[in-house]
Amino acid sequence: MEWASWAEFWNMGGYGFYVWGSYGVTAVCVVVEVMWLKQAAADSRRRLKRMQSWEEQ
Amino acid sequence: MNLYTYASPATFYHLAGRLIPWFAWAAGLLTVWGLYVSFFLAPTDFQQGEAYRIIFIHVPAAWMSMFIYLVMAFWGAIGLAFNTRLSFMLARALAPTGAMFTFVALWTGAWWGKPMWGAWWVWDARLTSELILLFLYVGIIALWAAIDDIRRSDRAGALLTLIGAINVPIIYFSVKWWNTLHQGASVSLTKAPSMAALMLQGMLILAFAAWFYTIAVALARVRRIILERERHTEWAKAILAETH
């Protein structure tokens, strides 16, 4: 194990800001993409259903 | 009408639906394992200190950004050659994730550059090529968005991806050459750590995690595209009827 304590782990030898800045934004990108995907899928289904109901009339 | 071209998206829609959870779980588990290796097993780099740990996402993201572009070019070429609609849809489903990884590679490159080079942005060969790759992704997505006719849109996007794919190695080479002539950054994000086996291991595990994540996300996206394009078929109508 590399780290003596959690504080040391978060500090990353003084580079904590940069390391966590990188990992944080990557995590945000992934979460945003997945949420966006779910949203788009739901929107698309709703729109398709509406179009379908129009076409049936 | 050709049975093959019509039947194939329907089969694929259901297949993709069954595969997504597997890839998503694999991506999740690999991420946990990869992060554990990167943060708890891999030793500190004597030259760059702990800041080098950024490479565990930077390098896989950069790999994925180029790999996804090549896969898109592959599907585009298949689509143009054999007129298979599913391959165009796959290319389309991959692009946003490719652009996302390109952005991540740029972002992490900058956040590594600040402590190492003292500047957020340095015109280093890898970063510059990634930036141009991002422009290519944005161009392709913009071209798809600008053309209403699906058939034309698919094909135009595929042609642009292809000419880009021929150009990417040339761009990379020219930027690299330009960079050495102008004596750019001497510390490189990838070369500096004396690549311990554990570092390589962490990078590879996270690269596989990124790969499985890409597959899961692209499959989910391609399902939406298939459903939109096949909405007039009986099977798509049946699926839509089930949802509320």
Add this chain to the structure above:
Amino acid sequence: MAEPSMHRFLLAVLRRDLTLAARRRGDWLIAQFFFVMVASLFPLGVGPEPEMLARIGPGVLWVAATLASLLSLSRLFADDHRDGSLEHMVLSPEPTVLLVLGKSLAHWLIYGIPLLLIAPILGLQFNLTWAAILTLEISLLLGTPILSLLGSVGAALTLGLRGGGVLLTLLILPLYVPALIFGAGAVDGVMAGTGAEAHLSLLGAFLVLSLLISPWIAAAALRVSLE
């Protein structure tokens, strides 16, 4: 039998586009002035120190040349598309690749060659030495056809789209990067005393590659866009 008729077709396309350009000198002049103007804005932005201008000159002139060529490229096929003559040309018995090649060549003659004639004057404004200006000319001679060839792909892809001109810029500028690097680099090399041969050979290789590949892709794109 095929050889002379292809030759004739290529000449017919060239003659047609040159005649049409001669009838619309206004458009032609605008593109040339655009080049001059973009290049002239830089000293106003960065200051008039001769050393600095000589330093950035090759790059500025090259960037200005790419922008000027893009400005005219958006109309490479658009005018013919609007009045229907593009369809007639695509439906001619000769292959579409030849049509694209002819039109790219015409574009280079109309918009590329004048840049070569103007560039030395701008080079003097930027305090470039005669040797640097000569290299700039050679690099533009090798490089401007690349701009027309790669640009024809973008023009074909964005044919008839809303905001096609801006989109064309977005699609094609990244592809211009190698030409820009080798072209401006050649002049830099001469000024730094490291020589320009390597840059110019690479630029030439890139030209050959563009000549071999882009007409085919542009022809395919044109057929896709006309469907």
Add this chain to the structure above:
Amino acid sequence: MTQPTLSVHDLACVRGDRLLFKGMNFQVEAGELLLVQGGNGQGKTSLLRLLTGLSTPEAGEVCWRGDSIRRQQETYHREMMYLGHANGIKDDLNPVENLRFAAGLQGCAFDENQAIATLRNQGLSRCLDLPCRVLSFGQRRRVALSALLLAGALLWILDEPLTGLDIHAVALMEGLIRTHLAAGGLAVATTHQAFNLEGMPVRRLLVGNVAIPELA
């Protein structure tokens, strides 16, 4: 050489995500006119573009002289002329120059006297020296028709050839088609207007959601 026949087998056309028609079959022989009829947006123009080879069918094929047009583009494009909604006339050139360049691109020989005579027959004697920009819509249409005549193609594909023409020009156009057919040519045309079809062997094709080839 095989008979000049334009035939269509099991043709299907999709525009956007709409199926315009499918399972379309017809055949046009030498000396015949195929009149394509149907409402707006039913796929008349799309059908014509499929026949020219500008667009690719979703299914089926278009054959010329019994062979798919995909496999003999050069021959087919030499024997076929298409006149679409747009005239293909450059505004900056005068009618004679327009015809000269059109001939050059088609790869046919250009005879200036013949071109001038054709333009005169179209009633354009006074416009020969003017840039087409200043001509009226109908006059420009006539320049385009002159180009069509000079190309001497066997198969004419005409999209709304009568639009924008006055009564005389319509009569002239009808006469041209009649002569073309009598000389063994083929024509496919769409039109909304009344067409005097006297003395022409005509087939009619109704394009709609369900294609019903009505053979006259």
